[in-house]
Amino acid sequence: MSTEQRNAAQQEMVRWLCNSKEFGREPARIECAGKFELQGMRYYVFRYKRQLPDKWTLGICGGFEGEALENCGYVFSEQEEYGEEDVSKRAARLVKYVRSYWEEQEKMEEEQKKRPGDFVNLVLLEDTEWNKKILKKELEEKWKLTDKKDFVPKEENLYRFGFRGATVTVEMVPTRVSGDEMDYGARKNHIWRSASSAVKRHRAYLSVTVKHGKLSSIESGILLVKTVAACCSLPGVLGVYANGTVYQVEQYKHFSGMARAGVFPVQNLVWFGRYNGKKGLCGYTFGLSQFGYDEVEVLNSTASEQELDDFFLALTNYIIYHNMVLKHGETLGFQSWQKLPVTKSKGVAVPGESIKIGFPGVKTVSKTGYSGYVGRI
Numbered sequence: 001m002s003t004e005q006r007n008a009a010q011q012e013m014v015r016w017l018c019n020s021k022e023f024g025r026e027p028a029r030i031e032c033a034g035k036f037e038l039q040g041m042r043y044y045v046f047r048y049k050r051q052l053p054d055k056w057t058l059g060i061c062g063g064f065e066g067e068a069l070e071n072c073g074y075v076f077s078e079q080e081e082y083g084e085e086d087v088s089k090r091a092a093r094l095v096k097y098v099r100s101y102w103e104e105q106e107k108m109e110e111e112q113k114k115r116p117g118d119f120v121n122l123v124l125l126e127d128t129e130w131n132k133k134i135l136k137k138e139l140e141e142k143w144k145l146t147d148k149k150d151f152v153p154k155e156e157n158l159y160r161f162g163f164r165g166a167t168v169t170v171e172m173v174p175t176r177v178s179g180d181e182m183d184y185g186a187r188k189n190h191i192w193r194s195a196s197s198a199v200k201r202h203r204a205y206l207s208v209t210v211k212h213g214k215l216s217s218i219e220s221g222i223l224l225v226k227t228v229a230a231c232c233s234l235p236g237v238l239g240v241y242a243n244g245t246v247y248q249v250e251q252y253k254h255f256s257g258m259a260r261a262g263v264f265p266v267q268n269l270v271w272f273g274r275y276n277g278k279k280g281l282c283g284y285t286f287g288l289s290q291f292g293y294d295e296v297e298v299l300n301s302t303a304s305e306q307e308l309d310d311f312f313l314a315l316t317n318y319i320i321y322h323n324m325v326l327k328h329g330e331t332l333g334f335q336s337w338q339k340l341p342v343t344k345s346k347g348v349a350v351p352g353e354s355i356k357i358g359f360p361g362v363k364t365v366s367k368t369g370y371s372g373y374v375g376r377i
Contacts, residue, residue, distance in 0.1 A: 006032050008069045009044040009061040011278075016075040017048065017059075019190070019275055028052045036088050038095055041065060041072065045091045047082040056082035060094045073348060074098045101184055105244060106351030117212035119224040119269075119290060124182070124202040124246070126236035128174040132159045135170065138230040143260075145226060165214035168227050171207045177241070186239075186246040188273055188286075195246050198238045205241075206231050217291045218320060222259055225268040229256035243271035243287035264317060272312040273349060274305060283308045284349040291320050295350040298359045311359055326355045 010032055017023045017030075030048035037043075041063025047056040059077035064070075076098045080090070136159070139145040145163055157172040182202070186195035208228050212220035228240060232249050240247040247255075247268075258265040270287035280300035288295050296315065301308060314334065318324055326332065328344040340358050347354035 002067050005042075005064055005067060005069055006035075006044060009064070009071065010046065012071060012075055013044075013046050013048070013059055013061045015276060015278070016061075017077075022077075022187075023050055028054075033082070033087065036092060038063065038092055043074070043091065043095055045087060048077075058082045058087065058090060058094070060091050062095065097180065101181065102351050104181075117215065117217035117220040117291075119208075119210045119221060121208045121224060121228050122177060122182075122241040123206040123208060123228060123231045123234075124177075124199065124238040124241065125172075125204040125206065125234075126201060126238055128172070128204040129236065130172050130206070130234055134234060135159060135230060136161075138233050139227065142233075143226040143230055145223070145230075163223055164219075166220055166223055167211045167213060168223065169207075169209045169211075170227065170231065171209075172204060173207055174204045176202060177205055182241060182246060185241055185244055188245045188271070189247065190274060192239075192246070192248040192251065195239065195248065198248075199246055202238050218264065221269045221290070222265065225256050225259055225265045228268070229253055229259075232256075242268065243290075245271045245273070245286065264321070266313065266316050266320070270312075270316045272309055272316075274308060275349065281305065281308055282349065283312060284347075284354070285312060285316060286350060288316065288319065293319055293325065294344065295347065295352075295354045296326070297348055297350065297354045297356050299348060299356060301359050303359060308359070315357075326357075332357060 010030060014026055014030060017027055018025055027048040028051050030046055032044055033047045034045045035042055036045065043060055043062030043064075046059040046061065048059060049056060057077060058080055059075075061071060061075045063072050063074055074095055076094050078094065139161075145161070157174065159170045161168055182199045183196060186192075186199045189195045208224065208231060210220050210224045210227070215223065228242070229252065231237065232240065232253050237249050239249060240252045242252070252268060255267040256265055258267075269290065270285050272283060273286060274281060274283040276282070277300045280302050281304075282297070282299050282301070284297045285295045296312070296319075298308060298311070303311070315332075319326070326342050326344075328342065330342045331339040332342050333339050343356045344353055345356060346352075
């Protein structure tokens with residue numbers, strides 16, 4: 001076992017636990033309990049304690065190729081008790097869980113790029129009760145979504161309407177969302193600390209689908225946001241799964257207010273994630289693929305959290321509204337003197353390939369310039 005590689009894995013495990021969605025700080029104690037090989041990659045098994053009196057908890061970090069010190073990003077723990085029995089099998093199961101999640105996300109992203117402008121969001125419900133009449137009233141009175149082709153199917157759990165050539169379908173599914181995707185999405189919301197507990201309470205969900213028809217992807221996205229925001233006004237809504245993330249209801253409704261103000265609601269359609277890297281703050285977009293673009297990442301920046309959020313807000317609005325395709329080897333700037341390097345490579349925090357932008361964190365984006373890149377609708 002390479003001591004240097006093992007130490008790198010432990011540092012990565014600690015960094016993951018320090019995320020606000022996990023412990024928010026370093027564990028009281030952590031030990032490397034072993035390693036194993038899976039599909040040509042090396043993974044390290046850790047046991048850790050949040051507090052010294054606590055029982056040991058299982059975690060994994062990997063995979064590493066050969067003696068490399070960089071891993072492929074599979075760092076995870078389900079907060080389950082460590083236990084000596086079948087620890088290798090349980091650790092391998094965690095790896096397979098994370099791997100299958102990212103493979104599914106990559107597949108979905110590639111499919112989405114082929115049909116930009118079509119959207120699907122899930123509205124998580126506390127029970128199986130819902131009222132189509134309340135939803136229709138909310139859509140018509142608050143969001144002005146009316147159309148002569150309005151069609152209410154006979155099925156109790158289905159509501160569908162047309163809008164300027166697009167088709168919107170809201171279907172109530174009286175079961176929990178299968179798999180662990182909701183729990184993983186809840187962990188990605190660094191703003192809503194209790195997202196995971198809210199997700200566990202859901203017993204049904206509304207599947208909101210928009211087929212854009214003759215609408216542009218921008219118009220279709222706005223239509224989705226208005227429909228989902230209307231669904232959020234129904235009783236018993238716990239959260240919204242969009243852009244690979246579970247949004248808090250108040251959070252989603254707050255962002256959707258941009259649409260009512262005549263501004264493109266980009267934060268409902270593209271998630272801005274962030275985490276602490278080895279040498280600085282890292283961030284990523286999740287949702288640009290719905291418009292046919294590559295996701296964007298910033299790695300190891302000296303920027304503040306607010307600077308990074310503002311940068312992504314300006315950049316994503318500009319990409320979507322001006323159909324800007326970022327290419328490997330180019331430079332990007334919001335001012336004539338600014339030249340931020342652009343590269344394209346395998347994603348770190350997003351599936352598939354992503355665009356990496358060298359955003360250093362000095363005040364390179366003028367704060368008076370942000371509004372110029374906010375799309376008007």
